[in-house]
Amino acid sequence: MERTFLAIKPDGVQRGLVGEIIRRFETKGFTLVGLKFLKPSRELAEAHYDVHRERPFFPGLVEFITSGPVVAMVWEGDGVIASARKIIGATNPLNAEPGTIRGDLGVNIGRNIIHGSDAPETAQNEVSLWFKEDELVVWQPDIMRWLHE
Numbered sequence: 001m002e003r004t005f006l007a008i009k010p011d012g013v014q015r016g017l018v019g020e021i022i023r024r025f026e027t028k029g030f031t032l033v034g035l036k037f038l039k040p041s042r043e044l045a046e047a048h049y050d051v052h053r054e055r056p057f058f059p060g061l062v063e064f065i066t067s068g069p070v071v072a073m074v075w076e077g078d079g080v081i082a083s084a085r086k087i088i089g090a091t092n093p094l095n096a097e098p099g100t101i102r103g104d105l106g107v108n109i110g111r112n113i114i115h116g117s118d119a120p121e122t123a124q125n126e127v128s129l130w131f132k133e134d135e136l137v138v139w140q141p142d143i144m145r146w147l148h149e
């Protein structure tokens, strides 16, 4: 079953959007299999955003991600990686469609509320960067037969 890594960034936590954001993935029909609340270390934040290391916004991004607690999550479901990206919306909240998390709740690219893995390989890498295998719960929600034919 496909898995993705999602993280509610410090702005989402500080603004009290944790429940609102989790609700969107729960009600869509995806399954939460991992959840932790932590203040990421610099090492973790730099590893997570390693592809952006040379970008001008990298230092500010690492500063921001390490500045407060984040909600790190693993969600499971058919097509969850691409679907979560759609639910999240475009990187710049001003370009994100209404109905998406960033489109409904944000106004600035440096404060775009949530991270979501962008492809199967990055999803796998990010899940294992943030979670140990035994922190992920294998379970089948009873509601599954009402979500899938």
Ligand code: IDP
Binding pocket: 052, 057, 061, 090, 091, 109, 110, 111, 112, 114, 115, 116, 118
């Ligand atoms: P994504 O989060 O939609 O996948 P990426 O292009 O992978 O977007 O960028 C990672 C994160 O880096 C963004 O979510 C945002 O927090 C930050 N970021 C990207 N571009 C900028 C920028 O131009 N200024 C400030 N922060 C940026």
